[in-house]
Amino acid sequence: MDKKYFFVWEPEKLKQNQMYNAFSKVINEKNLQEKAEVIKSLFLGLTADTPVVKIMPEGNIYKGFAESDVETIIDNALNGKTSKFTCECGNKNSKVPEADPQSKQFKIVLRNAGYINPESIEDYIMRGGYSAVEKAVFSMTPDSLIAEVKASGLRGRGGAGFPTGLKWELTRREKDPVKYVICNADEGDPGAYMDRSIMEGDPHNLIEGMILGGYAIGSSQGFIYIRAEYPLAIERLEKALTAAREKGLLGKNILGSDFSFDIELRWGAGAFVCGEETALIASVEGKRGNPRPRPPFPSVSGLWNKPTFINNVETWANIPVIVEKGGAWFATIGTEKSKGTKVFAVTGKVKNPGLVEVPMGTTIREIVFDICGGINNGKKYKAVQTGGPSGGVIPEKFLDMQVDYETLQSIGSIMGSGGLIVMDEDDCMVDVNKFYLQFSVDESCGKCAPCRIGGKQILEILEKITKGNGEEKDVEKIKSIAMAMQKASLCALGQTTPNPVMSSLMYFEDEYMQHIKGKKCSTGKCKDLVSYTIISDKCIGCGLCAQRCPVTCISGEKRKPYLIDQSKCIKCGECYAVCKFNAVSRG
Amino acid sequence: MAISGKVVELDSKLVSFIDTWKGRPGSEIMILHKVQEVYGYVPREVAMEISREIGIPLAKIYGIITFYHLFKLKKPGKNQISVCMGTACYLKGGNDLITEIEQLLGVGVNSTSSDGLFSLELVRCVGCCGLAPVMVINGKTYGNLKKNMLPEIFAEYRNKEEGKANG
Ligand SMILES: Cc1cc2nc3c(=O)[nH]c(=O)nc-3n(C[C@H](O)[C@H](O)[C@H](O)COP(=O)(O)O)c2cc1C
Numbered sequence: 001m002d003k004k005y006f007f008v009w010e011p012e013k014l015k016q017n018q019m020y021n022a023f024s025k026v027i028n029e030k031n032l033q034e035k036a037e038v039i040k041s042l043f044l045g046l047t048a049d050t051p052v053v054k055i056m057p058e059g060n061i062y063k064g065f066a067e068s069d070v071e072t073i074i075d076n077a078l079n080g081k082t083s084k085f086t087c088e089c090g091n092k093n094s095k096v097p098e099a100d101p102q103s104k105q106f107k108i109v110l111r112n113a114g115y116i117n118p119e120s121i122e123d124y125i126m127r128g129g130y131s132a133v134e135k136a137v138f139s140m141t142p143d144s145l146i147a148e149v150k151a152s153g154l155r156g157r158g159g160a161g162f163p164t165g166l167k168w169e170l171t172r173r174e175k176d177p178v179k180y181v182i183c184n185a186d187e188g189d190p191g192a193y194m195d196r197s198i199m200e201g202d203p204h205n206l207i208e209g210m211i212l213g214g215y216a217i218g219s220s221q222g223f224i225y226i227r228a229e230y231p232l233a234i235e236r237l238e239k240a241l242t243a244a245r246e247k248g249l250l251g252k253n254i255l256g257s258d259f260s261f262d263i264e265l266r267w268g269a270g271a272f273v274c275g276e277e278t279a280l281i282a283s284v285e286g287k288r289g290n291p292r293p294r295p296p297f298p299s300v301s302g303l304w305n306k307p308t309f310i311n312n313v314e315t316w317a318n319i320p321v322i323v324e325k326g327g328a329w330f331a332t333i334g335t336e337k338s339k340g341t342k343v344f345a346v347t348g349k350v351k352n353p354g355l356v357e358v359p360m361g362t363t364i365r366e367i368v369f370d371i372c373g374g375i376n377n378g379k380k381y382k383a384v385q386t387g388g389p390s391g392g393v394i395p396e397k398f399l400d401m402q403v404d405y406e407t408l409q410s411i412g413s414i415m416g417s418g419g420l421i422v423m424d425e426d427d428c429m430v431d432v433n434k435f436y437l438q439f440s441v442d443e444s445c446g447k448c449a450p451c452r453i454g455g456k457q458i459l460e461i462l463e464k465i466t467k468g469n470g471e472e473k474d475v476e477k478i479k480s481i482a483m484a485m486q487k488a489s490l491c492a493l494g495q496t497t498p499n500p501v502m503s504s505l506m507y508f509e510d511e512y513m514q515h516i517k518g519k520k521c522s523t524g525k526c527k528d529l530v531s532y533t534i535i536s537d538k539c540i541g542c543g544l545c546a547q548r549c550p551v552t553c554i555s556g557e558k559r560k561p562y563l564i565d566q567s568k569c570i571k572c573g574e575c576y577a578v579c580k581f582n583a584v585s586r587g
Numbered sequence: 588m589a590i591s592g593k594v595v596e597l598d599s600k601l602v603s604f605i606d607t608w609k610g611r612p613g614s615e616i617m618i619l620h621k622v623q624e625v626y627g628y629v630p631r632e633v634a635m636e637i638s639r640e641i642g643i644p645l646a647k648i649y650g651i652i653t654f655y656h657l658f659k660l661k662k663p664g665k666n667q668i669s670v671c672m673g674t675a676c677y678l679k680g681g682n683d684l685i686t687e688i689e690q691l692l693g694v695g696v697n698s699t700s701s702d703g704l705f706s707l708e709l710v711r712c713v714g715c716c717g718l719a720p721v722m723v724i725n726g727k728t729y730g731n732l733k734k735n736m737l738p739e740i741f742a743e744y745r746n747k748e749e750g751k752a753n754g
Pocket residue numbers: 155156157158159160161162164184185186187188189272273274275276277310311312313315316417491492493
């Protein structure tokens with residue numbers, strides 16, 4: 001039968017263990033050891049000046065009772081009844097993330113960030129922190145915990161969207177007594193900082209998630225693989241780990257149970273490919289971060305050849321709430337196949353760049369225009385890129401599409417880890433894709449030919465196009481190289497390198513053609529394809545452009561049309577930007 | 588090949604760090620980070636000494652150093668300028684910043700100015716994309732940068748250096 005656990009918390013200034021002893025006494029005298037157990041609680045997530053008891057698994061919290069009431073409380077609990085000492089503050093304090101209809105945001109992962117002192121474990125506990133560990137360790141079996149995570153529908157936030165509960169179950173099934181859990185905090189997408197904000201703003205949330213993961217698969221050691229470029233996050237995590245050890249939340253016999261678990265940090269060293277899980281494992285082992293073929297999958301043979309599972313920081317940060325509030329609750333948020341929320345780092349040409357957390361299914365229009373204030377400087381929206389160098393663009397026609405894993409994939413992009421880059425009419429698609437390709441080429445580990453050579457070839461074609469030497473057959477060439485890379489690359493880096501180009505070709509092929517056939521770049525970003533001239537009819541001869549030109553190649557007399565010396569012009573666009581009379585043309 | 592005789596005396600902070608990590612699996616990268624924190628790069632003698640201390644072939648250590656972008660084999664300038672080349676910074680004109688810095692300081696990417704005061708490198712997203720374009724000097728972040736803000740910033744570091752030389 002279900003055993004009841006009585007977590008007794010007593011303020012330090014009162015006589016030590018008075019209530020704890022009272023509970024023990026009743027349980028022993030009435031021979032209830034099989035049905036009831038009393039545990040000294042370090043905290044219950046509340047501030048109180050009198051003793052408090054929380055009864056698990058129900059979670060009822062009582063306060064304001066006397067020693068003589070203890071027997072009744074125990075009897076009631078064992079008979080499925082409640083007692084009259086209900087404590088209201090406990091309910092207020094437990095973490096109840098809520099939708100905010102006004103802001104359209106819904107904070108689960110970021111519920112504490114910015115509201116608590118990230119260096120204080122007490123602050124985290126005060127907001128209900130670590131109560132999920134307490135609940136899991138004393139009232140849930142590993143299988144029931146995994147069942148909650150499965151029921152929640154949570155999918156990996158690191159990019160691929162693999163169902164988290166299933167991954168845990170596969171690792172749990174392995175017979176090996178030694179298993180590892182890893183947090184992927186390599187955050188490689190250049191232009192995204194969701195994970196950094198979680199680690200800096202609420203490090204205990206991540207740690208609590210990992211403890212729960214360790215309990216679920218029966219692991220006693222976790223690792224956080226973190227970018228060395230995030231020194232503050234490293235410092236906060238180290239402090240948080242120490243504080244958690246002091247409270248008995250990490251280490252041997254967590255909270256007095258027979259579950260032991262600890263976490264260590266391992267630093268990355270600036271290699272994007274180490275975000276890929278087999279490369280990450282090699283790097284934690286202290287080696288060069290080359291990916292290896294799968295299978296075997298890490299769930300079978302991972303770190304030091306032991307069963308291992310890896311989850312992203314944001315994935316981990318969802319776990320405590322799921323355990324606390326139940327998988328069914330979590331599954332009410334989001335869309336049919338994508339549950340919960342997603343954190344996006346919205347950057348680029350947007351008025352209020354920043355982090356937003358929205359339910360899955362929120363549209364790009366809501367994110368970019370309603371939450372982040374729209375495009376900067378009154379410019380026109382061109383596209384949003386999700387998934388960074390492995391993702392794709394979302395053009396204007398999809399602004400009202402509900403964003404989730406499936407819809408993004410259906411239009412040729414991916415959810416990615418949460419980078420959301422806003423581009424306006426001044427951004428050139430060919431130029432931006434040259435940037436992404438350059439990134440992937442720089443970061444290719446070089447182990448396999450399709451990625452190493454294919455990436456360079458596409459980059460060279462794009463360079464040729466932006467220099468005005470593009471040919472019509474280049475587009476076909478890009479597509480066939482892309483196909484080869486997608487099919488034959490060893491790891492997802494090579495397989496996804498062509499994604500951004502392919503996606504932009506899908507929606508902006510005419511812009512490529514304008515570069516190739518018309519030898520024009522209408523945004524002026526491709527300097528070899530643009531020239532600046534002064535329209536003499538419109539120029540009033542104010543001289544402002546001449547003052548601003550960095551190479552002083554504009555000359556003229558006041559009140560007469562000015563002239564640009566094309567042989568010296570470096571095409572910086574300054575004159576175009578400053579002329580108040582639209583007298584400078586770009587073409 | 589592991590190295591047998593002592594090559595160089597290591598910094599004491601490094602020695603105690605190695606002592607806590609020696610024998611723990613997967614310690615190589617952590618130790619190299621410490622080396623770089625202490626010396627600013629990975630000097631060859633130190634790499635050799637580490638190889639001897641933890642019993643790992645020098646070739647393997649160099650294999651690691653050359654794989655990871657953060658490890659440096661050359662001594663950097665006194666002030667290290669890192670310009671962000673992440674997507675947000677690129678869109679907001681990170682490229683123009685680099686051109687400007689190259690002109691202002693006479694230093695190319697991944698090299699050090701002739702007076703040894705500045706070295707310039709590109710980094711991928713330092714995680715403050717909201718402030719794009721971003722540059723980091725010795726760990727201090729400068730955001731929302733415009734080209735015309737640069738001379739003043741560099742002058743500050745120059746003055747500090749002169750202050751040290753004179754004081
Ligand atoms: C080249 C490459 C880079 C990646 N970078 C990251 C990363 O920075 N952070 C991350 O969490 N996942 C990254 N991933 C995805 C991971 O391999 C892995 O799928 C993920 O960490 C699994 O966790 P999740 O199921 O919680 O998403 C990357 C994958 C590839 C192929």
